Amino acid sequence: xxxxxxxxxxxxxxxxxxxxxxxxxxxxxxxxxxxxxxxxxxxxxxxxxxxxxxxxxxxxxxxxxxxxxxxxxxxxxxxxxxxxxxxxxxxxxxxxxxxxxxxxxxxxxxxxxxxxxxxxxxxxxxxxxxxxxxxxxxxxxxxxxxxxxxxxxxxxxxxxxxxxxxxxxxxxxxxxxxxxxxxxxxxxxxxxxxxxxxxxxxxxxxxxxxxxxxxxxxxxxxxxxxxxxxxxxxxxxxxxxxxxxxxxxxxxxxxxxxxxxxxxxxxxxxxxxxxxxxxxxxxxxxxxxxxxxxxxxxxxxx
Amino acid sequence: xxxxxxxxxxxxxxxxxxxxxxxxxxxxxxxxxxxxxxxxxxxxxxxxxxxxxxxxxxxxxxxxxxxxxxxxxxxxxxxxxxxxxxxxxxxxxxxxxxxxxxxxxxxxxxxxxxxxxxxxxxxxxxxxxxxxxxxxxxxxxxxxxxxxxxxxxxxxxxxxxxxxxxxxxxxxxxxxxxxxxxxxxxxxxxxxxxxxxxxxxxxxxxxxxxxxxxxxxxxxxxxxxxxxxxxxxxxxxxxxxxxxxxxxxxxxxxxxxxxxxxxxxxxxxxxxxxxxxxxxxxxxxxxxxxxxxxxxxxxxxxxxxxxxxxxxxxxxxxxxxxxxxxxxxxxxxxxxxxxxxxxxxxxxxxxxxxxxxxxxxxxxxxxxxxxxxxxxxxxxxxxxxxxxxxxxxxxxxxxxxxxxxxxxxxxxxxxxxxxxxxxxxxxxxxxxxxxxxxxxxxxxx
Numbered sequence: 001x002x003x004x005x006x007x008x009x010x011x012x013x014x015x016x017x018x019x020x021x022x023x024x025x026x027x028x029x030x031x032x033x034x035x036x037x038x039x040x041x042x043x044x045x046x047x048x049x050x051x052x053x054x055x056x057x058x059x060x061x062x063x064x065x066x067x068x069x070x071x072x073x074x075x076x077x078x079x080x081x082x083x084x085x086x087x088x089x090x091x092x093x094x095x096x097x098x099x100x101x102x103x104x105x106x107x108x109x110x111x112x113x114x115x116x117x118x119x120x121x122x123x124x125x126x127x128x129x130x131x132x133x134x135x136x137x138x139x140x141x142x143x144x145x146x147x148x149x150x151x152x153x154x155x156x157x158x159x160x161x162x163x164x165x166x167x168x169x170x171x172x173x174x175x176x177x178x179x180x181x182x183x184x185x186x187x188x189x190x191x192x193x194x195x196x197x198x199x200x201x202x203x204x205x206x207x208x209x210x211x212x213x214x215x216x217x218x219x220x221x222x223x224x225x226x227x228x229x230x231x232x233x234x235x236x237x238x239x240x241x242x243x244x245x246x247x248x249x250x251x252x253x254x255x256x257x258x259x260x261x262x263x264x265x266x267x268x269x270x271x272x273x274x275x276x277x278x279x280x281x282x283x284x285x286x287x288x289x290x291x292x293x294x295x296x297x298x299x300x301x302x
Numbered sequence: 303x304x305x306x307x308x309x310x311x312x313x314x315x316x317x318x319x320x321x322x323x324x325x326x327x328x329x330x331x332x333x334x335x336x337x338x339x340x341x342x343x344x345x346x347x348x349x350x351x352x353x354x355x356x357x358x359x360x361x362x363x364x365x366x367x368x369x370x371x372x373x374x375x376x377x378x379x380x381x382x383x384x385x386x387x388x389x390x391x392x393x394x395x396x397x398x399x400x401x402x403x404x405x406x407x408x409x410x411x412x413x414x415x416x417x418x419x420x421x422x423x424x425x426x427x428x429x430x431x432x433x434x435x436x437x438x439x440x441x442x443x444x445x446x447x448x449x450x451x452x453x454x455x456x457x458x459x460x461x462x463x464x465x466x467x468x469x470x471x472x473x474x475x476x477x478x479x480x481x482x483x484x485x486x487x488x489x490x491x492x493x494x495x496x497x498x499x500x501x502x503x504x505x506x507x508x509x510x511x512x513x514x515x516x517x518x519x520x521x522x523x524x525x526x527x528x529x530x531x532x533x534x535x536x537x538x539x540x541x542x543x544x545x546x547x548x549x550x551x552x553x554x555x556x557x558x559x560x561x562x563x564x565x566x567x568x569x570x571x572x573x574x575x576x577x578x579x580x581x582x583x584x585x586x587x588x589x590x591x592x593x594x595x596x597x598x599x600x601x602x603x604x605x606x607x608x609x610x611x612x613x614x615x616x617x618x619x620x621x622x623x624x625x626x627x628x629x630x631x632x633x634x635x636x637x638x639x640x641x642x643x644x645x646x647x648x649x650x651x652x653x654x655x656x657x658x659x660x661x662x663x664x665x666x667x668x669x670x671x672x673x674x675x676x677x678x679x680x681x682x683x684x685x686x687x688x689x690x691x692x693x694x695x696x697x698x699x700x701x702x703x704x705x706x707x708x709x710x711x712x713x714x715x716x717x718x719x720x721x722x723x724x725x726x727x728x729x730x731x732x733x734x735x736x737x738x739x740x741x742x743x744x745x746x747x
Contacts, residue, residue, distance in 0.1 A: 054637040061634065062747050063604055064560035064596045071503070071554065090746045093476065096554055098499030101470075126739075130709055225708065227675065253637055 024161050027073040029084050030057050031277040032140040033110060033149070035286040037077060039175040040154040044164045050091075053278030053289075056253045058225075062087040070095035073106065075160060077153060080111030081137035106160065111137065113152035114145040117206050129223025140276075142207035143183050143290060147176055182287055186294045190214070193301035197243055199236060199268070201250040201259060204275070214297065217245045220258050228258045240266035247300040251275035271300045423469030423477075426740030428524050430461040438728035444696060444720060445576050445689045447542055448484075449530045449732060460485055461734075464522065468743045474499050477509075478743070480522065491522070492545070503554040513544040514552070514564040514592045515610040516647055517628040525745050527643065527669040528702050529716045529734045532683035534663025538649040539624055541577030544588070544612070546570040560596040565589075570614060578651065578661065578686075588614040596747070599631075606630035606747070620656030624649070632747075643669045661686045669702075677704040687723050694723030711737045 026047040028034040034049035041047065048069060051060045057079070070076060070091055078084055092100055099106035111134070118136035120128075139145045154172040158165045194213040201220045209216045217239065222232045239245065245268050248259045252272045259270045273293050274280045283289035414420070434451030438444070451457025463483040470476040475495045482491040494509030512520045519535055536542070548568025555561040570588040594608040608628040616622050626649045634641035646666035653659060663685030671677040679702045687696040700718040707713070718730040 052636050056639065059639050061604075061632070062744055063632075064562075064606075064747050065598050065604060067554075068558065068560050071556075086744050088744075090744050093496065093498070094505075094554070094746070096500065096503050096505055098473075101473075101498055126708075126710060 024157060024164075025072055025074045026077065026157075027069055027075070028077040029079055029088060030140075032146075032286060032289070033077045033079065033153075035277045035289070036140075036146060036150045037153050037157075039286065040150050040168055040172045041157055042167065042171045044161060044167055045157065049278075050088075053274055053276035053280075053283060054253060056251075056275070057083055058086065060084070060087045062090045064091075064094060067091045067094035070097055070100060073097060073100055075106050075108065075156060076100040077108045077110060077156075079137050079140075080109035081116065081134040082132050083137035108152060108156045110149045110152065111135075111139070113148045114139050117210060118203065129221070130225030131223070136203055136206050138204040139207045140286075141205055141290075141293065142211040143179055143186070144211060145207060146286060146290075147179050150175055150179075178287065182290065186290065187212075189294055189298045193298050196247075196301045197245045198271075198297070198301070199240065199245055199248040199259075199262070201248075201254045204251060205249060208293070212294075212297075214301070217243060220248070220250075220262065233258055233262050236262050237265040240268050247271045247297065249273055249297065252279060269300045271296055273297070423467045424741040424743060426466045426468075426738060426742035428462075428464045428466070428736065428738045428742065430463070430524060431735045432459045432461055432529065433457070433733040434459050435731040436728070437730065438720075438726075440730075441689070443689045443691055443722060443726075443728075444533070444687075446530075446533060446536055447574070447576060450730070462523065464491065464524065466740075466742055470498070471495065503556060505552045505554070507550040507552070508548075510547045511545060511550065511568075513546070513568055513570060513588065513590050513612065514550055514566050515539065515544050515590050515612050515624065516626045516649065517606075517608055517630060517645065518647060519543055521745075524736055524738070527645075527677070527679050527704070528667065528681055528700060529714055529732045532647075532663075532665035532667075532681065533685035533696060533698065534647070534649050534665055534683055536576060537578060537685035537688060538651045538661050538663040539626070540570065540614075541574035542571055544570050544590075544624075546586075546588070548588075550590075559598070560594075562594050564592040564594070566591075576688075578658070578688075586615055588612055602635045603631060603633045604747075606632075616653070616656055618656070621654045622658075623652045623654060626650070639671070639674050641671050643671070645669075675706050677706070678702065679704075691726070692723040696723070697721045710739070 023044055023046040024041065026034075026037050026041060026045045028037060028047065028049045030051050031049040031053045034047045037045060037047045050066045050069065051057055067090075073095075076092070076097075078088060092102075097106070098104065101107065102109070116135035116139070118132075120131070120133060120135075124131065124133045140149070151172060154168045158168050161168075190212050195215060197215040197217040199217050199220060203219055203224060206216065208214070218236065220228045220233070220236065222228055228236075240262065245266065247269050248263055249271050250256050250259045251274070253275050256270055256272065262268065263270045273296055274283045274289060277283050277286055277289045279289070280292065283292055432449060433456055434449060435456045436450050436453060439453045440446065440450035449459065449461060451459065461484065465481040465483070467479040467481075468477070475497050477493070477495050479493040480491040482489045490510060492509070492511045494507045494511045497504075497506045500506060514520060516535075516539070518526065518531065519539060523531070546568045548566055550564055550566035550568075552562050552564045555563065566589070568588050568590065569586055571586075590610070590612040592608060592610040594606065596604055596606045599605050606629070608626075608630075610624075610626040610628070612622075612624040614622040614624070626647060628647040629645070631644040632641055633643075644667075646664065648662065648664045650662040651660060663683070665681060665683035667679060667681035669677060669679035679700075681700040681702075682698070683700075684695055684697045687694050698718050698720045700716055702714055702716040704712055704714045712735075714732075714734040714736075716732045716734065718732075720728045720730060722728075
């Protein structure tokens with residue numbers, strides 16, 4: 001009897017190291033966050049994004065199959081600022097994973113690591129369109145903020161997996177060094193076109209403008225989520241001519257028809273860019289994604 | 303008896319929660335101090351904050367920690383850890399709920415004046431109105447719960463105003479309350495607690511809720527693609543939606559796809575005059591079982607299959623046996639917002655130990671969301687004829703066009719051709735307006 005108990009204990013103990021050695025299972029809402037997590041987590045984590053770079057992150061389906069991925073998540077990293085409000089909350093509720101609930105110990109909301117732009121200061125209602133009352137959630141197009149998010153992920157991973165402290169610190173340092181070199185290179189590419197004005201489809205590039213010095217000429221959408229009426233497009237055509245707007249930036253998950261119309265009448269170029277990592281075949285990770293965004297915008301404005 | 307069983311389940315939950323609280327009180331007091339931890343430090347290599355790691359990954363640490371937990375549990379007289387619902391441990395980073403800009407040393411004088419507002423639950427109201435035209439006398443010839451006008455007269459209708467209050471209750475559960483204002487009065491449509499932290503893939507709902515039977519029956523009308531419910535739901539399953547106070551235990555099976563098993567006990571709504579066959583008396587205790595699964599089928603398609611069964615007491619030893627199969631397929635290439643949703647359900651009913659016999663009904667529908675702004679659907683449904691119709695089957699064919707002005711407003715036009723036994727045909731048309739204001743929780747798939 002005693003020996004059998006001992007055998008049982010040994011068997012249980014034998015399973016423990018397996019679990020201990022297993023990689024930290026990180027789930028992110030968007031692929032940009034997954035790429036940043038992979039950069040700092042390396043081999044110690046397994047990472048998966050719930051959405052794909054070809055998808056509009058506002059309109060992912062709350063597919064229960066995604067709740068299954070969340071069930072075993074050791075860490076959920078979301079963007080926050082209500083970007084995922086239409087689909088993440090029901091999935092988190094279905095997941096049975098208590099610690100990935102908002103404010104849970106295994107939840108990291110990336111927005112908490114960055115200074116947020118477009119925070120409404122006056123009263124807000126939906127006559128303003130489908131805006132994000134907490135501020136603009138599209139902050140990963142700014143490499144400085146991406147670096148801050150990477151640091152927050154490293155800190156969270158260290159907290160959840162203290163054995164990897166040195167590893168995460170080293171990975172983060174290496175990533176930030178690479179990112180600093182990238183940033184210098186990107187700024188070099190953008191130097192010639194700084195101060196030029198562009199239109200965007202939705203307010204997705206506010207942080208990119210903040211970092212790059214490219215000037216935001218306005219959006220095709222008169223208000224967030226509201227389709228542009230012809231009168232608004234006609235006004236944009238006039239402004240484009242008057243103010244010398246050379247490019248209209250559109251994430252490739254948007255319909256580009258309104259941009260095409262404005263381009264046709266104003267002489268500006270429509271520049272299709274990936275919306276996130278994986279948004280097109282070359283955007284394999286955060287750095288190659290930003291390479292594409294920077295070179296394509298700079299190319300169009302030159 | 304049923305009240306006792308619900309109370310028992312609630313007490314068990316409360317006990318589990320209380321035990322968990324003793325083991326690890328939620329560290330609300332430590333939250334202000336951890337706000338800074340949410341800020342990335344330039345040297346992130348240093349462990350953030352000073353709280354212990356939530357789940358150490360080295361075996362020796364883990365064994366030690368477990369020993370300590372057991373010892374503490376013994377000292378507190380609480381059940382061993384792992385045997386009760388554990389509150390999510392509050393660790394560094396939980397300060398995310400606080401203003402993220404609040405850096406250490408620069409707090410706001412006098413605190414946050416919006417504190418009360420921050421604690422409000424999500425509040426929303428959804429209004430539904432219609433203009434109905436019916437080419438026949440619906441209550442006489444095709445009785446159903448709602449959305450019809452006076453015969454041959456365009457009739458404006460107020461269908462419903464749903465008020466929703468939704469929030470987490472504490473670290474262990476959330477609550478969802480839906481109050482329905484309609485032409486006949488006010489109902490608490492649903493009001494239930496959902497656990498968030500039970501172990502072993504379990505989730506319990508307790509309160510008043512729509513029975514976990516079928517797909518459409520569990521959804522609020524504003525979620526439907528069509529303006530009205532197919533006849534089969536009310537002619538076969540229950541006169542109104544199957545709902546009432548009770549407990550629903552749902553287990554998410556540890557499988558690579560989504561497979562959830564529900565077992566529920568409820569006191570379901572009393573029979574309405576429309577209810578098929580049954581008297582309003584009876585104990586109405588209802589036991590429900592449902593298995594719902596979702597599978598990915600390629601990159602763009604998700605397939606859902608549900609099987610439901612229910613037994614409802616009808617008094618004097620009589621029973622209503624219900625069965626249902628529901629199928630759902632959603633085809634949406636990830637790069638677009640357009641999708642095609644195919645949905646169909648088959649319901650069967652049998653009365654045992656009482657008159658009424660058996661019946662079945664079904665519907666099948668397709669809805670194509672062409673763009674963010676437009677969607678179109680077709681539906682076929684059939685169910686036993688009722689009212690002054692000759693015995694037999696009533697069949698309907700419907701088409702709907704939806705215009706989504708925004709995420710918060712839609713206008714739908716639905717036309718239905720209704721064929722009752724004996725070749726009696728009639729046209730129905732509904733122009734429907736719906737709006738939503740406030741923060742309404744996203745709906746499950």
